[in-house]
Amino acid sequence: MINPAKRRSVLGWLAASLLALLLAGAMPATAQDGQGGHKLIAKGDKCVRDVDFMRRNHMNILKHQRVETMRKGVRGSQDSLKNCIECHVNPATNSVASSKEDFCMGCHSYAAVKVDCFECHSSKPKASIVGTHPIIAPGQQSEGKDKQSGLSGKIPRQMQAKLASLNMGEGVK
Secondary structure (H helix, E strand, C coil), X not given: CCCHHHXXXXXXXXXXXXXXXXXXXHCCCCHXXXXXXXXXXXXXXXXXXXXXXXXXXXXXXXXXXXXXXHHHCCCCCCCCHHHHHHHHCECCCCECCCCCCCHHHHHHHHCCCCCCHHHCCCCCCCCCCCCCCCXXXXXXCCCEECCCCCCEECCCHHHHHHHHHHHCCCCCC
16 A cells, blocks of 8 residues: 555646646747747748748848958848848838837847847838939929939039039039
8 A cells, every 4th residue: 555645745746747737838939939929020931041040040140241241341142131121121110120019129029139230220121212312302303314323303404414524524614
């Protein structure tokens, strides 16, 4: 016959184990299991690298690209921060880091990791430059068009002539 104290100890251990298993199923998902604290926002159907690899190594890729850009002048790579922002921008906020629903901040706030990329860089994709000329109001018709720079709008003819002569290498007259 089993000692009653030992029986209570074994039953207590089994009950604690069962409770732990039940609670583990009710715990929130972690970022590692692909069920992170945010919805994945992406324009394409595939990232430049495997999702699990990017989740664990994106910071190293971005640092490497930063060194390549700053020291060697390499720009326009698929690993650039600009490409990440353009693909993962939240259409509702037009940003990757302005709220916890945005791509970067969703995961970083869930993991309690500070994002320092956007202390220097914009978290929004570059805006369209249509109608952003400082002299020309959007919708104004051009009196001419500078062929090299593509400027259009109401530019005085004298300025157009100076621009044209500068573009032709003749200098200012």
